[in-house]
Amino acid sequence: MYRILVVEDDVKIADKLRSSMMKYDFSVTVVEDFSQVLDMFLETEPHLVLLDVNLPKFDGFYWCRQIRAKSLCPIIFISARDGQMDQVMALENGADDYITKPFDMEIVMAKIRSQLRRAVGAYSSGREQERSIEYAGLVLYPERFMASYRGTSTDFTQKETDLLTMLMEKGGRVVSRERLLDMMWEDQHFIDDNTLNVYITRVRKKLRELGAEAGIETVRGAGYRIAAEEEPPV
Template structure:
């Protein structure tokens, strides 16, 4: 079932949109806390977003850019602002379409169905983006080398992405140095032993930007472990 995320501060409009979306068999969620837009987005993991321009604190253009850091799902703007410049700004900030208010709900549904077909249909030319999640709140988008948590995200290098994915896939368990070396380099026997330490230091710096620097622990003589949230260090 496709999930539709509605970011609209007019309670009447958001309620009507939700009712129409659910009427057509989709799952819908309405944002209620405008301080946690990306966090709620990542929790719900929608296939499509309906996004207003005029919102509390930050406008829809800003939030569209933030969503684009963590997802390529279709974003449809719905707004009473009908100038050409607003529509241009929406598209240049990552939107897929722009619907002006007042609108016919059937037109909105038609655009939703069309966008979902283009994004996820058999002729879309792409598959749904792969992501790796772990219970501690980290989400990795390996195809784009993006690591995110609680609404914040950082860009990784390819090898940093490979390292954190290996640790996330075995969260709470030690991943040996040899296993990581085999993963990153075809013949690690010609790689300086300190090289892995350098990459791990860089990865920890990226995690520090997400307030998760302490998640990776070095297990002397064994390898590294991504500690799960709440897990005590032995």
């Protein structure tokens, strides 16, 4: 039986989520003390967390970071805040998905099942065995949002990690801008053309700070690739 932790301070919504999920044989725990969210997470060891943004004490972004530092457990935000930046912040802080209120319970259930399949079900790649990617001495740990080079390490955001993962997995081959946008953001209509440039710049800066030989190279008219020795950004 899958365990779900609900972190929602609206009692009616929390009860709706709990009763609906219990019909599908999920074990559901609803947080009541919002100063002890991480403690409740560690105590219940859920397979998935449903998390609101606006909470007493600390907001959902804070608790998402705290949980992500301890676990790879899927986290889905459910919030009335429907702005683009709220959704971006949720993903940047380690969330796996974002649902806006008011929500359709069937959509919530579909997203829960999808995340569980990826994490512990049919599509799971065995998250208990950490994955790493290596290229030109740079080692990336996608699940930890961290990379190391010659004993020095630095943290990346989730989107920065996604970008670096795609480029490193290609091993020097070019990845088009369209492909990067498609893989990093499913809802591309929310993303302007400059957003990818911002992430490319951020990752380049962090690789330089690491002293890594591998750097992101712009291939005019084609896209980007990770090169063994970074050339000056175009």
